[in-house]
Amino acid sequence: MKSLTIVSVKCIKPSSGIDSVAQSIFGVIGGAIGGAAAVVGASVSGGLLIAATGLATAGGASTGVSVINGLDHFFAGADELYIRVNGSKVWPSGKYKDINSQQTKDVGHTLPLEGKVKIQLWEYDVVSADDLLGYLELGQDHQTGSFTYLVQNPGEGSIYEINIKIS
Known part of the structure; x- marks a missing residue:
């Protein structure tokens, strides 16, 4: 029988500091404030929608969206x-x-x-x-060796590497 060892996990990008419920709430608020900005509020991902004014571009996106996305750095930090x-x-x-961007944690679970x-x-x-940051599914027919897999959850904004060894 084969064994699987989770060697380590590396955080490429931690999750957003603002969860999807908060994003939805601020999206609705921003839509009400900005009039036509309801579409903008629905398209914001991983950022805090504070206000959406009538500063829409030809593509329908507000210039405020880039500011909102930048504010996420105040709320994001280490993932737990x-x-x-x-x-x-x-x-x-x-x-x-706690794990921050570009940090690796040794796991060593077999x-x-x-x-x-x-x-x-x-x-x-x-x-x-709790928030799912990403997952990996493996079958018993997986070949032996050392492997690195990238996992993510676009809704959370997280990206991780999982390093495994199968012997």
Whole structure:
């Protein structure tokens, strides 16, 4: 039987500091403020919509959107990362580990590669439900060796590398 080791996880881009519920709320508020900006509010991703004025470009996007997207840096920070395999938390031993952009965390968790294995990266949230940052599914027919996979959740804005070894 093969074994799977989650060697490490690298954060390429942490998740947005503003969750999708907040984005939706501010999108509605921005639409009401900006009149025709309701379309702009719906298209904002990963940013805080503070106000959308009548400064629309030919493409229908407000110049305020670029400012809003930039504000996300004030809300984003380290992800509070933990890992689940097939629905069970396997790392870390505490609630989570802080991980910033371009930072790598050694995991070193080994398990049998039986059937399908689903590795999920999660961010711990105190106020709302935890956020899925990305996942990787592997089957027992996966070849042996060392591999790096890119996982992401566009809704959260997160991008991660998962380094594994199959032997």
